[in-house]
Amino acid sequence: MPRELPYIAAIGEAVHQEMERDPTVLYFGQNLATSDEDPFLQAFGADRVRVTPISETAEIGMAVGAAFAGYRPVVQLYMAEFMLVAMDQVVNEAPRFHYMTAGQVTVPIVLQAGYGFTAGWAGQHTGSIYGMFMGVPGLKVAVPATPAEAKGLMTASIRDDNPVVFFHHYLLTLEHGDVPEGEHVVPLGEAAVVREGGDVTIVAIGWLVGKALAAAEQLAAEGIEAEVIDPRTLAPLDTRTILESVAKTGKLVVADQSTRHGSAAAVIAAEAASEGFSALKAPIGLVTALDATIPYSQPMEEYLLPDEAKIVAAVQQAVGSAPVAA
Amino acid sequence: MPENGLDQERLTWLLTQMTRIREFEERVKRTFEEHPGVIRGHTHLADGAEASIVGSIAALRPDDQLLTTYRCHGYPLALGTDAKAMMAEIYGRETGLCGGYGGSMHLTDVDRGFLGTSGIVGQGIPHAAGAAWAAQIRGQGQVVLSFFGDGASKQGAFHETMNIASLWKLPVVFVMENNNYNVYTRVEQEDANAAAGEPLAVKATAYSMPGVTVDGGDPVEVYEHVSAAVARARSGEGPTLVESRVYRLSAHGNIIAPPGVPLHFPEHEAITVFGNAEEYEAAKRGDPVPRFRARLVTDGTLTTEEADAIAEAARTEMDEAVEFGLSSPFPAPEKAVDHVYA
Numbered sequence: 149m150p151r152e153l154p155y156i157a158a159i160g161e162a163v164h165q166e167m168e169r170d171p172t173v174l175y176f177g178q179n180l181a182t183s184d185e186d187p188f189l190q191a192f193g194a195d196r197v198r199v200t201p202i203s204e205t206a207e208i209g210m211a212v213g214a215a216f217a218g219y220r221p222v223v224q225l226y227m228a229e230f231m232l233v234a235m236d237q238v239v240n241e242a243p244r245f246h247y248m249t250a251g252q253v254t255v256p257i258v259l260q261a262g263y264g265f266t267a268g269w270a271g272q273h274t275g276s277i278y279g280m281f282m283g284v285p286g287l288k289v290a291v292p293a294t295p296a297e298a299k300g301l302m303t304a305s306i307r308d309d310n311p312v313v314f315f316h317h318y319l320l321t322l323e324h325g326d327v328p329e330g331e332h333v334v335p336l337g338e339a340a341v342v343r344e345g346g347d348v349t350i351v352a353i354g355w356l357v358g359k360a361l362a363a364a365e366q367l368a369a370e371g372i373e374a375e376v377i378d379p380r381t382l383a384p385l386d387t388r389t390i391l392e393s394v395a396k397t398g399k400l401v402v403a404d405q406s407t408r409h410g411s412a413a414a415v416i417a418a419e420a421a422s423e424g425f426s427a428l429k430a431p432i433g434l435v436t437a438l439d440a441t442i443p444y445s446q447p448m449e450e451y452l453l454p455d456e457a458k459i460v461a462a463v464q465q466a467v468g469s470a471p472v473a474a
Numbered sequence: 475m476p477e478n479g480l481d482q483e484r485l486t487w488l489l490t491q492m493t494r495i496r497e498f499e500e501r502v503k504r505t506f507e508e509h510p511g512v513i514r515g516h517t518h519l520a521d522g523a524e525a526s527i528v529g530s531i532a533a534l535r536p537d538d539q540l541l542t543t544y545r546c547h548g549y550p551l552a553l554g555t556d557a558k559a560m561m562a563e564i565y566g567r568e569t570g571l572c573g574g575y576g577g578s579m580h581l582t583d584v585d586r587g588f589l590g591t592s593g594i595v596g597q598g599i600p601h602a603a604g605a606a607w608a609a610q611i612r613g614q615g616q617v618v619l620s621f622f623g624d625g626a627s628k629q630g631a632f633h634e635t636m637n638i639a640s641l642w643k644l645p646v647v648f649v650m651e652n653n654n655y656n657v658y659t660r661v662e663q664e665d666a667n668a669a670a671g672e673p674l675a676v677k678a679t680a681y682s683m684p685g686v687t688v689d690g691g692d693p694v695e696v697y698e699h700v701s702a703a704v705a706r707a708r709s710g711e712g713p714t715l716v717e718s719r720v721y722r723l724s725a726h727g728n729i730i731a732p733p734g735v736p737l738h739f740p741e742h743e744a745i746t747v748f749g750n751a752e753e754y755e756a757a758k759r760g761d762p763v764p765r766f767r768a769r770l771v772t773d774g775t776l777t778t779e780e781a782d783a784i785a786e787a788a789r790t791e792m793d794e795a796v797e798f799g800l801s802s803p804f805p806a807p808e809k810a811v812d813h814v815y816a
Contacts, residue, residue, distance in 0.1 A: 174611075195611045201641070206600045206634035213604020216589040217539070219611070221604075236597055245590045247813045249582040250573030253590050254816045285814050309816035384815075 150296070150326035158295040158327045159260070159316060162302035163222055165331070167192050173306055174214060176200055177207065177224030177260075204234035211257040212242050212311075220256045220306055228261035228277050228315060242311035243286030254309045258302070264355055264405050265318035266453055270444040276354070276406035276437070278315045282382040282415065288312040288336055289382040293357035295325035297380060300334030308336055317355040337384035341393065345373030348463050349393040351416055352376060352403040356435075356454060360403050363459040372467055382412050387419045394424045399466040401433035403459050408436040433462035478698050480532075485775050488532060488693045489766055490784050492524035495548040496763050497788040498557055499724075501796050502547065502564060502578075506728060506738045509800065512565050513737065516730060517578040520548035522691075522723035523651055525762035528552050529696025530619060530649050530718070533704045539587040539609070540619040541602040544579035546591045549621070553586040561795040567802035574805045575813065596622060596629030599648070603635045606646035606707075617645045617707045619700075624674055625656030628664060636681040636715070643712035647703040650674060650715060651690060653722045658747050678715035690718035691762040721757035 153161065167173045167188070175181075176198040181189040188197045200207050204225065211221035225231060231238050238259065245253045264276045281289050288310050292298035298316060305312035342357060343364050352360035357378045364374040375393050379386060394400050400420050404413035417432045435454045443449055464470040480488070499519040505512055520527060527548040531540070542549050547564075551557060555571065563570030564578045571581055579593040589605055592598040602620030609616035626632055627650055639646050652674055654661050661668040667676050678685025684706070688699045696718055703714035725746070728737045740746055744754040770776045776784075 174607075198642075201634070201638055203634035203638060205597075205631045206603065206638050209597060209600025209631060209635065210604030210607060210638070213541070213589070213601035213606075214608045215604070216541075216584075216601060217605040217608030219608050236594055237600070240594060241592055241597055241601070245580075245582075246816050248572060248576040248580040249584075249590060250575045251813045251816070252572070252582050252584045256816075288815075 150328050152324045153295050153327040155292075155295045155298050155316065155320045155323045155325070158299040159302050161327070162299045162332075163306070164188065164191065166303060166306040167196065170220065172219045174219050174221040175224065176221065178202055178226065180224050204230050205237055208234045208237035208259065209241065212237060212245070212255055215255045215257050216245070216253055222258040222260060222306060225259055225261045227265070227273055228263040229272060229275055231259060231261055231313070238281070238313070239284050239287070243284050246310070247286055255311050256309045257311045258305045259311070259313045261313055261315055262318045263315050266442055266449055267319065268444060268446065268449070271441040274442040276404070278313070278353075278382055279406050279411045279415070281313050282385065282412055284383070286310060287383060290314045290336065291354040291380065291382055292316060293320070293354055293378050293380070295323065295327045296332065297334055297378070299327050300332045301336070301380060303331070303333045304336050307333070312336070315354065319355050334380060336381045337386055339377050339379045339386035339389040341375060341389065342378050343374065343376040345375040345397070347373045347397055348375070348399040348401060348467055349390070349397045350374050350376045350401045350403060350459065350463065351379060351390055352459075353379060353382070353412055354405065356403040356405055356459070359454070359456045360459055363456045363463065366456070366460055367463055370469065372463060372469065374463060385416070385419070387423065390416060390420065391424045394420055395427045398427055398429035400428065401435060401459065401462045401466055403435040403454055405437055405454060407439045408434060409439055411436055430466045430468070433466050435459050435462045478694065478701075480694060480697065482775050484532065485770055486784075488528050488697075489770055489776070489781070490788075491528040491552040492693065492763050492766060493784050493788045494557070494791065495524045495527065495551050496521055497792045498547060498551055498560070498795070501561070501792045503724065503739050505796065510736050512800070513578070513728070514566065515577060516727045517564065518545040518727045519722070519724045520545055522653070522757070522762065523720045524548060525693040525766060526649070526651055526690035526696050526718040526720050529693035530621070530700045532693070532697045533701040534617065534619065537587070537614070538617045538619070539589055539605055540621065541589050541598045541605065542591055542621040543595070543598060543623060543626070544591065544593040545623070546579065546581045550581055550583050550586065550588050553583065553588055555583045555586055555588070557791055557795040558798040561799035562802045565799040565802070566804065567799055568805040569798070569802040573809075596626035596631040598622065599626065599631050600635045603639045603644055603646055606639065606644040607642065609645050610642070615708050617647065617704050619647050619649055621649045621651060623656070624650060624652040624654070624661050624665065626650075627674060627677060636677070636683070636713075639713045640681045640683045643710060645707040645710070646713045647700060647707055648713060648715045649700065650717045651720050652717050653720050655722070655726065655743055657726045658743050660748070673717055675715055675717035683713050683715060685715040685717065687717040687719060690720035691760060691765065693762070693766055721760070723757065723761065
């Protein structure tokens with residue numbers, strides 16, 4: 149039976165359920181379980197639930213080593229940017245070993261990383277940095293858009309035998325939604341068509357899935373039926389679902405909160421242009437943040453970011469219904 | 475039996491493993507001359523560190539584990555990994571220990587506790603601590619050895635891991651092989667302790683764990699100190715930093731050159747960079763392998779004939795390893811996209 153839960157609680161429920169189900173799942177990170185009252189600590193004990201120093205390289209490196217030795221660590225990193233101080237472990241250690249050892253070693257770790265905190269956190273705590281991880285062979289990248297997805301993707305990430313960076317969006321933290329009770333798995337590598345439509349395909353990532361659905365409702369009032377696709381994971385990327393939709397609609401808009409160059413949006417556009425060119429009837433629309441560091445002040449922050457109105461405008465452009473520019 | 479528990483059989487084992495490692499490394503080095511082009515990329519040899527490697531591993535139980543650096547040929551040999559599979563890996567063959575996916579720098583033999591080798595300086599240290607955390611949870615008394623060089627002790631990964639390992643009393647022993655050089659840089663040029671005339675083992679003090687400096691050219695001394703550290707780790711008292719003073723007898727690695735330039739091992743940096751041939755010659759005179767052999771013959775543990783037989787067996791074994799590697803097929807090219815995901 150589904151019931152409403154906030155996004156962040158859905159993630160916690162997935163971790164808790166997997167720790168109950170599998171005694172090899174570990175959960176650790178900074179400022180975690182410092183009190184005896186911590187529910188994870190009470191349920192699973194100090195062997196499996198630990199607070200760490202502010203040492204991301206050691207935290208992620210130890211997760212890799214514990215995985216070598218048969219465990220499934222979930223590292224609570226809070227902010228995605230904190231991975232950047234341990235980039236070698238994320239990019240050049242965890243995803244390399246299965247390959248370099250011809251499969252002798254598996255590294256089933258989950259890096260729980262919040263992103264996109266565009267609520268006045270300024271330049272260093274607001275990035276949507278998933279794009280830089282989607283091109284790392286061996287690494288999986290999850291970008292849940294709803295509480296139910298968050299639970300299902302976290303469950304799948306913990307059970308997966310590969311390292312997974314689980315990007316949860318800070319602006320969705322308290323968003324409520326129906327979440328199935330008990331076991332709920334969303335497979336990694338399968339996009340969801342969250343709204344059907346025949347006129348245009350909108351691929352939206354994470355927080356922008358909700359914005360894209362709102363834009364689609366607005367567009368429907370104008371007689372434009374948009375199909376909205378939530379990739380759910382960027383690696384593996386379900387290009388087939390995207391290409392099938394583009395084959396149907398002939399038009400593609402990609403909405404991505406990250407800066408444009410080197411983004412997931414750019415990769416998705418390249419796949420569509422390379423593999424779906426014959427179906428395309430209009431230039432691909434990219435709705436991304438502008439290529440700048442996120443500013444502190446609210447009007448400037450809002451100016452840089454994609455939003456519902458920018459998605460609507462890009463769709464109007466693609467379908468040829470945009471107002472003529474002055 | 476002597477007080478340290480090393481009976482004749484165990485002492486003979488030490489010399490045998492040291493001899494096998496030396497012979498293997500000599501054959502790797504000779505491959506550059508005898509079979510140009512067979513070894514690609516960058517290869518690092520353990521000659522000079524045999525006593526430290528074997529003395530450390532002698533302190534382990536069969537279910538203990540270890541992680542090392544890219545200078546990783548010696549450890550699996552002492553653990554019992556097939557030399558043929560190792561040489562085939564270094565030659566990039568399908569029959570290699572890692573199927574030709576990893577090469578010289580990433581040798582791994584999980585079944586023997588050799589869990590995975592990072593080629594990035596210092597980054598395997600937290601891996602070892604993570605494996606030690608797993609051992610602590612499992613509660614079966616396993617210990618993990620973490621081998622790294624003096625250069626790695628300048629990495630954040632080292633310091634972060636020393637802190638957390640001591641804090642959590644993890645069953646890990648940090649074996650720092652101090653060979654005085656980080657590639658071309660002498661230790662006193664980059665290490666505050668060395669520049670102040672102190673041993674690098676003093677770094678342990680900052681993390682409230684024991685630190686000890688040992689002669690890494692003497693396998694018995696290494697064995698005694700690593701055994702004490704392993705016993706401490708096994709009993710739940712936490713990690714120890716063992717600074718093992720070694721001298722690598724080859725250059726850091728083969729030359730770094732683009733394709734088309736034949737690869738080879740240059741002379742040691744003491745000579746090529748610092749013009750200090752005497753330092754290198756002194757290290758050669760103290761070469762741990764003949765030194766330990768002479769000791770065992772002198773004290774009657776082995777006869778000359780027995781010691782010669784150990785050397786001869788190693789030569790035969792490594793002849794076969796080279797032959798096996800050379801005659802093995804390359805992997806099918808399309809296997810390059812296997813093992814991307816588990």
